[in-house]
Amino acid sequence: MDLKRIRNSSLHTKIMSAEEACNFIEDGMTIGMSGFTRAGEAKEVPRALAEKAKVSPLKINLITGASLGNDLDKLLTEAGALARRMPFQVDNTLRKAINKGEVMFIDQHLSETVESMRNNQLDKPDVAIIEAVAITEEGHIVPTTSIGNSASFAMFADKVIVEINMLHSDKLEGMHDIYIPEARPNRTPVPILNVDDRVGAQAIAIDPSKIVGIVFTNKSDSFSTVSDPDEETDQIAKHLVKFFEKEVEEKRLPENLGPLQAGIGNIANAVMMGLLDSKFTGLSMYSEVLQDSTFDLIDAGKLDFASGCSIILSERVNAQVFDNLDKYRDKLVLRPQEMSNLPEIVRRLGIIAINTALEFDIYGNVNSTHVCGTKMMNGIGGSGDFARNANISVFVTKSIAKGGAISSVVPMVSHVDHCEHDVDILVTDQGLADLRGLAPRERAVQVINNCVHEDYREALLDYFERACERGGHTPHLLEEAFSWHTRLESEGSMKKA
């Protein structure tokens, strides 16, 4: 505990234990929590809440930025404390509960959650729980490694609990840029014109009298579990770098490509790593989550500036960054997810969006969320915010999954997160399909020739040819469209025996 972290001394009386803070949380409440892609979540109060729920059952409606670290979604699920959860998650225990219909999960475009609250279409939080580096003289809250929806949650809630995390460097102060759009009908354009523009405040401005509890912690963020690039992700990166080179050569992209966004997970991170070996310099990011690759690219002198909404790093890179924050100070900004993902800015800046598909189909529709059309993996996250408004919308995936039992390129996706209009470029380890300006039948030829794994190519071509015989702008054989998925479910593989 370090009282210097609470610079508004009138708030010193609000220091309490996590268990005491839990008393502000009642059954049926909506709770808004910090945390985005397992970074910057409040750690003590939700853990204490899970313990409490085990003995005196209670259910809350939990809304965060995105996913939580430190197994909090797991603990809360196991304690039966989650009635409703939005807008994103990545936890295996919670995922199972969602897929059993035990927790109502509302999967949302990440830029939209607080917008819906502002317009009274979603309940505002009764209590906000926000992890902070410090509280300022004015009683404003300085976030930690993510902003997510924290600022709006704290503004909307009647009661705010702050968790001061002593493990986070106080040098994080000054790295945030907190801009909140006006309520309609008097909203003005968001004045961000460049990735490095600072247009807001360094701390979350709320009336300090709303702060009802302050809890101290020493727990670290969870380390990211991204796997190292492998042969397939190297291939994906190679295809994409080659494509970028051609785009620059043909003057469709500037030398520095324009701002990049890269999605969460192993593949997007590995693809960004691929830029390390490219000739591109002067790169910038306007993205949601900043992963290892961002900092490796900065260190290599390739990336000049990164705007994001959270930082999630592996153990290797974590020390490299947080022990040397001064080095990155003028190369980084963290924004609320409403700003990092805002369609207005994505379109204005001309972002290249690189997100990951679970599967895509011959016409370029993308499924990022539902295994076999039904089971939720994580959620759509910010991929839709970026893909629709991007200058170039890229989706990447390995051509096969589960040792080849699954083809990630299918006749028809079993769930659509991104319709063909929002998908320009598809890349697998097999190759790249450039779908821009093509009609569906032409798109199919590109996808079949370039993206599908050889084990599935013939069957996919056969499907397409037979569908074309039947006709239509987007030829399909509806009675067979999901046969690959049903075969997987019944026989354990999409391959014909």
Add this chain to the structure above:
Amino acid sequence: MDLKRIRNSSLHTKIMSAEEACNFIEDGMTIGMSGFTRAGEAKEVPRALAEKAKVSPLKINLITGASLGNDLDKLLTEAGALARRMPFQVDNTLRKAINKGEVMFIDQHLSETVESMRNNQLDKPDVAIIEAVAITEEGHIVPTTSIGNSASFAMFADKVIVEINMLHSDKLEGMHDIYIPEARPNRTPVPILNVDDRVGAQAIAIDPSKIVGIVFTNKSDSFSTVSDPDEETDQIAKHLVKFFEKEVEEKRLPENLGPLQAGIGNIANAVMMGLLDSKFTGLSMYSEVLQDSTFDLIDAGKLDFASGCSIILSERVNAQVFDNLDKYRDKLVLRPQEMSNLPEIVRRLGIIAINTALEFDIYGNVNSTHVCGTKMMNGIGGSGDFARNANISVFVTKSIAKGGAISSVVPMVSHVDHCEHDVDILVTDQGLADLRGLAPRERAVQVINNCVHEDYREALLDYFERACERGGHTPHLLEEAFSWHTRLESEGSMKKA
């Protein structure tokens, strides 16, 4: 012919016949034409081109704002003159050619076509053909009843052909507001903050030396063929008005609802007509196409201002409007479709978007384009530009089609144009489902209870219940998901025999 309509007299030498103007058009060229929802299209040159193509075959890549009137798409299709067509159409002959795979149709979000050209991702037009009321002293082009993509086409093309339409009132001059976003990376926010803001020019500013031909015409726009409201559309309107009343009462919407957008076609027009009998006043529109309902609402003193990109009227309303343009002058503005549909503005203004579905499913996914997943009806149009960024995104449809052989509410849509994240409210003649803040299983209950026709309710509930037994966040029985569609195809009805 009236030379006063060409106020830059150096251009008088460019007057020629449509046949002569056709000589600028060569096989393989990309042609950008005015015209949006059958309003304001160039009429003489495309007709002459179709004639010419019959004798000396030629194929072009035709890009417009949206659909064309005066049967031009039909004539060009019959003449075999269309290799490629984008971004929208509504013609029956062209539709058949598209569905046979004879014309490559690229169905696009209507705000994106010229953006893709600006970024060199789509070919820029070799020749632009633009219908005009007049040419100004500076040689700038004053559009007629639509702007569509005309301004950008004329700016991008090397050669511009202007069709002066003497039948359009010259009082249209001054009703347009032509704003073109800067090229990236130096783009600034679009300064539209209110539906009636004027931020651009009254005419399309191009170098007049690019005008290679001027053709005169007296042909009128095609009249709209919207049908009158019927019992089902009245019911849809009633449900929606009741919903709006409740939203206002509960302070989720302002008294005047905020700006409205309404899609093309019979149903959206009829639904807007329903507002005539409501208590709402002080309404405004920020929409794409302005149909009969817009002007009936203005005449009734209910609608204060309408921003659109084209005006398409039935014979009844056409005279009422164009013979009295002065009356509407300060209540109307026409913008390029890039501006009428821009996500940035849709989100800033907080638009209520009302678009029409062909079918939707129990989870709220919407198909607006593909009959039985394969056959193109019209195209996605601007519905995606609006739905994703709207304050409230409404989709309407009749609960059944083709005399009951088709249920518009199905287990799984056979094509996804709007994923569940972009759909807030669904309305049929049966009732209204409010899906905001609900998880998929909860959405299904709303849809089944409120929207589906009684002939199909039991079967839909049965599907949902059996799917839930199998589990998943979004329960489905993939092997049965399209059984209603395949039954329709094989037995002529979705109903079980």
